[in-house]
Amino acid sequence: MFDLLRAEARKAAELIMRHDFIRIFAHYDVDGISASAVLATSLLRAGKPFHISYVRNPASDELEYSSDELVIFQDMGSGYPEVISSINADIIVIDHHFPYGKATPTRTFVHVNPHLAGLDGSFELSGSGTAYFVASELGENHDLSTIALLGIIGDKQQITAGNAQIVKEGLERGFIEERKGLNMISGKLKDVLWLSTEPYLGFNEPAEVDEFLEDISLSGDIELDELDEESEEKLANAIAIRLLGNNAYEGVFEQFIGRKYWLRHELVNNAFMLSEIVNACGRVSEHSVGFALCMRDESYLHRAYEIWMRFQSEVVEEIRKRRAEVQEGECIRYLIMERAPTTGPIASALSRCLFSDRPLIVVNIKNSIAKVSARSNARIAEKIDLAAVMRMAAEKVGGTGGGHSVAAGATVPPERVEEFIKEVDRLCYEFASV
């Protein structure tokens, strides 16, 4: 099943072994960071020196290399044929994004991408997973299955096809363990409940968390990862009841109740937690700290944890504040923000865990552009296709829109946001009443 992928990964490994110095450009998110760590560890073991830079956009960021080095793009590149064509060096792209256009490379070019090997890179293999296939051709690197898993989790992929193969190899050799229980962040119960965004539990005051824990007779100072089975079950039930009372979408439950992955030899054992910490490092431009954790350098653990804590507190605070600003339309809910730091995580948490019965439209006005995130769920999507709604409503006000039926987006002129929202509401009403 993975023959084509392995064959291309082998070509990449052979090209790597022909070079003395590797210049790596990786995407700055958790998938890109863990992908770079998978490759870096396998390069160290193969005795190959390298340099890594984290990049937001390969088309506009400056890429420094010399023509006798090997250039490797990770978790990006497949969508930038003009960049690949412009590189005057041997080049490898290790990516899982859909390959667009046709590159005309001037030197040797190897392209490792699940889409080119019969796999769907949007959910069957991450950038870190693709890097793992290359690492496997460079030597005995099964222990890196744990680091590859971080990108799989961070990109919200499924444990299927290529990803499932990686987890299987990690499980068989004892690097990964599958445990029953709550798949949430780690920490003391009072912190976990207060800071969690997956799921978001809607506590407005720390005192509400204390009360919640008192009701089920659990101390807030116990570590979630150290709960016995009976207590964990009690907690899971109480969380489920709270989410139902908060009007959460039923699909939220299967994500955090059931199983979690435990990484036996990593600095943070809870795979979801480690993925969240590396994600936070990437979000606040502390890539090297996230990378160091993936390289198992314990001296960075404290700093990484502090970065995560600050980042997560800010996100939760933002959700808490914005919740009260959500407005009611006829058929939708909407939120209009100015210069908010992020829109995606706020829109997802609010629509999944608090306002799941109607589409939620979140607008962020920043630098004289209004960016729109629209969210719903499979139940609503049976009637309302948000991608079509975003496209039609945006076109009406001189913008553009599209996406998926449950998660779509648009860009519209700020002065026409009000008109846009009215049109979205009208279209949703029309769809819903068919």
Ligand SMILES: [Mn+2]
């Ligand atoms: Mn990715």
